[in-house]
Amino acid sequence: MKTIAILQPMFIPYLGYFEQMALTDLFVYLDDVQYTRKDWRNRNRVKTANGWIWLTVPVKKCPRDTLLGDVVINYEQDWVRRHLKTLEVAYKKAPFFHPLYDEIKDILESGITNLVQLDVVLLQCLRKHLKITTPERFSSSVPRRATNKNERIMEICRYFDADLLYDGKSAAEFIDRDLFAARGLEVIFQDYAHAHYPQQFDGFIPNLSAVDVIFNTGPEARNIMLDRGDPLAKMRTRNGFRRNTKQ
Numbered sequence: 294m295k296t297i298a299i300l301q302p303m304f305i306p307y308l309g310y311f312e313q314m315a316l317t318d319l320f321v322y323l324d325d326v327q328y329t330r331k332d333w334r335n336r337n338r339v340k341t342a343n344g345w346i347w348l349t350v351p352v353k354k355c356p357r358d359t360l361l362g363d364v365v366i367n368y369e370q371d372w373v374r375r376h377l378k379t380l381e382v383a384y385k386k387a388p389f390f391h392p393l394y395d396e397i398k399d400i401l402e403s404g405i406t407n408l409v410q411l412d413v414v415l416l417q418c419l420r421k422h423l424k425i426t427t428p429e430r431f432s433s434s435v436p437r438r439a440t441n442k443n444e445r446i447m448e449i450c451r452y453f454d455a456d457l458l459y460d461g462k463s464a465a466e467f468i469d470r471d472l473f474a475a476r477g478l479e480v481i482f483q484d485y486a487h488a489h490y491p492q493q494f495d496g497f498i499p500n501l502s503a504v505d506v507i508f509n510t511g512p513e514a515r516n517i518m519l520d521r522g523d524p525l526a527k528m529r530t531r532n533g534f535r536r537n538t539k540q
Contacts, residue, residue: 309483315515339502443467
């Protein structure tokens with residue numbers, strides 16, 4: 294059994310995104326779909342002394358049908374300096390502020406103009422700190438013949454010889470599991486339960502960007518991410534295959 298996760302690239306996403314990446318055999322960046330405004334592609338949340346706030350990467354105006362992979366970052370706004378200052382003020386006293394902050398600073402100051410490229414470079418930085426080694430691919434590399442969401446996802450699964458799709462909870466709104474089963478594909482929907490961990494400032498806020506847990510817990514971040522165990526284990530055992538998620 295080969296497991297796969299297919300997700301749009303996101304800007305410094307929460308731990309649940311990385312859990313899907315860590316528990317599957319292949320992670321596919323869904324970069325050839327329509328860009329959605331005011332979404333997780335170009336923004337995420339971090340914690341400050343006054344509660345959580347958005348870090349948003351501004352993008353240039355584009356037609357509604359623009360593909361995510363074609364979205365261009367807008368540097369007319371001084372967002373890089375603001376992002377870095379926010380991270381510094383919020384996390385400079387965190388026990389593992391360095392080296393992650395320095396790596397993020399180098400990436401944000403590199404002048405990357407494509408949103409997907411920026412997201413992926415940051416994702417690769419964070420997954421390194423979470424000790425994730427799952428191979429990555431892009432959906433734009435898969436020839437398209439499908440005409441709807443379900444067919445396209447199955448097309449990607451078949452292209453990479455995957456048998457089991459691990460998808461987000463919201464995907465249950467449109468994925469037809471019976472149709473997938475008829476094509477020999479099993480689907481498990483994620484129901485991520487966020488573990489508590491030490492944070493800066495009072496009160497615990499779940500589902501923040503993964504930078505929060507890495508700044509605060511460093512090498513323990515991976516164990517926190519996988520605290521609830523492997524929701525795919527039962528399916529793997531049934532099919533005579535077990536994948537080791539501990540490193």
